[in-house]
Amino acid sequence: MARPTPLSGFPEWLPAGRIVEQHVLDTLRRTFELNGFAGIETRAVEPLSELLRKGETSKEVYVLRRLQAEADEAAVVDDSSLGLHFDLTVPFARYVLENAGQLSFPFRRYQIQKVWRGERPQEGRFREFYQADIDAVGAGELPFHVEVELPLVMAEALAALPIPPVRILVNNRKVAEGFYRGIGLDDVDAVLRSIDKLDRVGPEVAADFLQQEAGASAEQARACLALAGISGSDARIAEAVTRLAREFGATSELLETGLAELVALVEAAAAVAPGVLVADLRIARGLDYYTGSVYETVLVGHESLGSICSGGRYDELATDGANTYPGVGLSIGVSRLVSRLLGENLVRASRSVPSAVLVAVTSEDTRAASTRVAGSLRARGIPVEVAPNAAKFGKQIRHADRRGIPFVWFPGAEGAPDEVKDIRSGDQVPADAAAWEPPSADLWPAVTAGEA
């Protein structure tokens, strides 16, 4: 086998990078659990029919076939074929329907798993990546306050990470739909798709899109762009939208409801986490299943990364005809975030192995004594490894140094006490394996903001 090369779009980390990723995943999980979300995992595959039912990424599905399938069988891709999930929302909706009889509603779950998208490789596009989702779904109904709570849980989770501050941008589908219909534009999805492109293409091209794709007049396009220009974090956004609606002769009960929700959301959020949530009427979210609040999140100073945490309220995603489970959910694109953190050296791990201590081996004859020291330290929760061979101590210390292990332990010969050396300072002191503890900051690898 020749030396293998990486596969584009399938990120892998060296051990120190994985410590950073694991720290991010652990921190998210802890915040989700502190907020009472139950963890679930779903299988990696769904029937193709499910994957193609909703969402705009349907083209990017990886379809599976068994290598040993008959030729006939292998050539056919039909509804019963299995594909890898491209997000965690579609599988979650299926899980809720499948297990509705055994779940208690409202059901709040988090889910941290990899997803796959069969895109052609291109810069910054991953074909395999971690998502970390939270959703709350009700049976038949779900109160509005969940639309306030969930983005704040995400804000809390993101604030616990060693990353720059985030800003969560929120809009409300009822505002958008009420306004668009109010000014006479009924193909709401087409308008949303055009507005969703605004950041990338600029207002002039977006106006063209609105006229060509959504059937807008120049005047209507101008109204849509004016709406998209409104942002703020208090009741003045409602006044601005209402003024604009009047200017274009739009009145709509849906618009009123949406504005009330949007203001309630930003005001409640401002009381808990000032400055984190901002209403921004440019936020469209391409997916057609959102029906209330929608969210996107930017990393301040890294806006080019795009939204790192998105979601919204959906009312019809999980329904089996007889029962419907409305929900609110947000999803963090973890791999893209971690890739940026590592790529720009924004975050680093203090070492590449868990071990706080390397126990030196004086000679292979006394390896058992070193193993006993390791067992004694480990029994008290100290991560430790034993030197792989009885090389000269200088070489054993270099072994620790290369991995960032801060302490080397020397078992005492013939009744002499053991000693432990902090290889950063060179300090070496007598120590008892049944009692010694490293400083708590050294116990596990630390993940800290880097120097970028």
Place this chain on the structure above:
Amino acid sequence: MARPTPLSGFPEWLPAGRIVEQHVLDTLRRTFELNGFAGIETRAVEPLSELLRKGETSKEVYVLRRLQAEADEAAVVDDSSLGLHFDLTVPFARYVLENAGQLSFPFRRYQIQKVWRGERPQEGRFREFYQADIDAVGAGELPFHVEVELPLVMAEALAALPIPPVRILVNNRKVAEGFYRGIGLDDVDAVLRSIDKLDRVGPEVAADFLQQEAGASAEQARACLALAGISGSDARIAEAVTRLAREFGATSELLETGLAELVALVEAAAAVAPGVLVADLRIARGLDYYTGSVYETVLVGHESLGSICSGGRYDELATDGANTYPGVGLSIGVSRLVSRLLGENLVRASRSVPSAVLVAVTSEDTRAASTRVAGSLRARGIPVEVAPNAAKFGKQIRHADRRGIPFVWFPGAEGAPDEVKDIRSGDQVPADAAAWEPPSADLWPAVTAGEA
């Protein structure tokens, strides 16, 4: 969408089951990290050429195709096609070769990920399941003591789980190969494959296999079966094997080396964890890449489950021609273990959500007060959720009870103190959200042996 049904071979757990699985995964991870193993993850896919290079499960690979691939492209499965990994050993060998320049050797890693096998569904066979692996690889060489250390790390990890005790059965390829060649059987792989079937088919059929597949005489087959009947946990196994070898006129340096290693392994293990490791010369392990110690593990009282943790020493698995990285590794089949634990009620979670406390809501007007209580408890590391609506308190208590949440918190009205109720005992006492703590046993869901 009609109510979906489960897919055979793709296990999913309800939230309480997932708490058990997560507990198992967390416990394994902690033991691996305490022993200084660095965590890595590899991508889910490998080039088909890699997957088919080694191992006996090559027929079971799931091949990927992009849904939007051209028809021509989709029909072709060649070496550049991607398949889902069927274990973590092949990807790990590739990772080591790919990153050798940036790793420090010996490199010790753990890896806990799902793997996939495109088998036809049948009872007890999973098509998607978790494996938890540890491996240590050296650059060019790896000392024997690693073959002693790694099964003991697994024994420690398994002992930390709420499961029945395990027994690790060990053999040594050098013993098997030295003995077989010594009695004149040179197709060692064929002999091993026949012996590997012994437990399933019995000695008579195994003797037939040995004669038909491995070219053994009746006498040679008898010798192989006699060897397979030897087991023990001290130097007497070496005596028994040596006696048997003499009886059949076999002498072999390789056999001597293997016996010395096997005895050293069981004796060193007996000193650390008495009774856990047993030499059993029946253990063959089908895979052709093992070259030294081989391991299988049974759950005492659940032998029908088969081996829950297997592995061995390999010398040639990771090589790029110029450099070779010999290793020792073991792999736990986590999903099959968890499935048995849940299916037979051997283990249970004390509740289905992380929350230790449900904060009641007196009226929707005072939800913000309940949210503040929750924030205060959470800031001190107590998992908590707020009631979804201001129903009658009895209903809110039932909401907690259904999920197994032990405490319900009642915010005090107009200056009255808050109170907290243990809904198991009914005891209700005044409490301060800035100071109250639940008993530590109630803080997180407990996973304990069940009543089966």
